[in-house]
Amino acid sequence: MTAPPPQAEKNNVAKISAALELLEAGNSSRDVLDALSEMIDRAEMKVGDRLPPEVEIAKKLGVGRAKVREALTAWQNMGIVTRNKKAGTRLAAEVSSNAIHVPVTLKLEAESLLRTHSVRRPLEIESARMAARNVTDQQARVILARVAELMSIFEAGEDWREADNRFHRAIQAASGNPLFEQIIQQIQRAFNEIYEAPFGQPHLGQVTIPLHPELARAIAARDEARASKVMARIMDMVEHEVRQVMETYDV
Structure with missing residues (x-):
């Protein structure tokens, strides 16, 4: 998979972070993933786009970093994201709504x-x-x-x-x-x-x-x-x- 150019990725990060600012999450891993799903949809993220770092997600959602890691690991196990130290956490499957009334x-x-x-x-x-x-x-x-x-x-x-x-x-x-x-x-x-x-x-x-x-x-x-x-x-x-x-x- 070809990574987006540095400037394009920088713009994506800003757009994703702005979407993340609008979200709230409860205390469960499911709540965190629900919030991240909304972030991905609002920011119109595509396969290959990088998610914000765990620490940024945790801070903006007001949850512990361990809870974010747990949630993202679950997504990794289901093939929704890929994770490694150099490339960060990237979207590996499309996450978007096909219909207006479908969450x-x-x-x-x-x-x-x-x-x-x-x-x-x-x-x-x-x-x-x-x-x-x-x-x-x-x-x-x-x-x-x-x-x-x-x-x-x-x-x-x-x-x-x-x-x-x-x-x-x-x-x-x-x-x-x-x-x-x-x-x-x-x-x-x-x-x-x-x-x-x-x-x-x-x-x-x-x-x-x-x-x-x-x-x-x-x-x-x-x-x-x-x-x-x-x-x-x-x-x-x-x-x-x-x-x-x-x-x-x-x-």
Whole structure:
């Protein structure tokens, strides 16, 4: 990526700093990123443009530098910015609103979720297939127990997210390759640290829960093809749900 000429970059910095002056932020990393999203949109920043230094952002938003670093690290993990000592923090993905009535933060949230989902999808499918191949009798019992727990919580109308995470981690552990669990959890954590409840919907993806017992049975039966097929369907349903929400808001 070619860096802008020094004078052009200097003008960009001034424009970005002016936009930053107009913002306020709360105390959470999400608040900081919401403010930075607005700054990027107001300043009409492009991919490759440099963000102000952490210390300047912290000072102008009235938050601690550690909070700014935490927020920008989350963006780095999601591929929205790149960071290094010489080049500073630069925008790596477009952050702008396509419609007058759509908050830029909502568009960014949707695109971030789809970006992380596209990386997670093949990993989840392969981990299910490998789990069906390598699962031990004990691991199969754990997976079936985890899905029973998940369904019990789901049918009671309670928050099922932690139970769902335990179920998927049991599958990842049964795959025989610890990298599946490490990478998938890292991807999920990068997004959830900021966007705990995507679009304000803490139960995004609940339409897939009734499919989870079929997935558990396929793995316990050591049926690789069926396990892969069910997991692919689950992941596709989540993506479809996200895109439906985006269409609702015209994101």
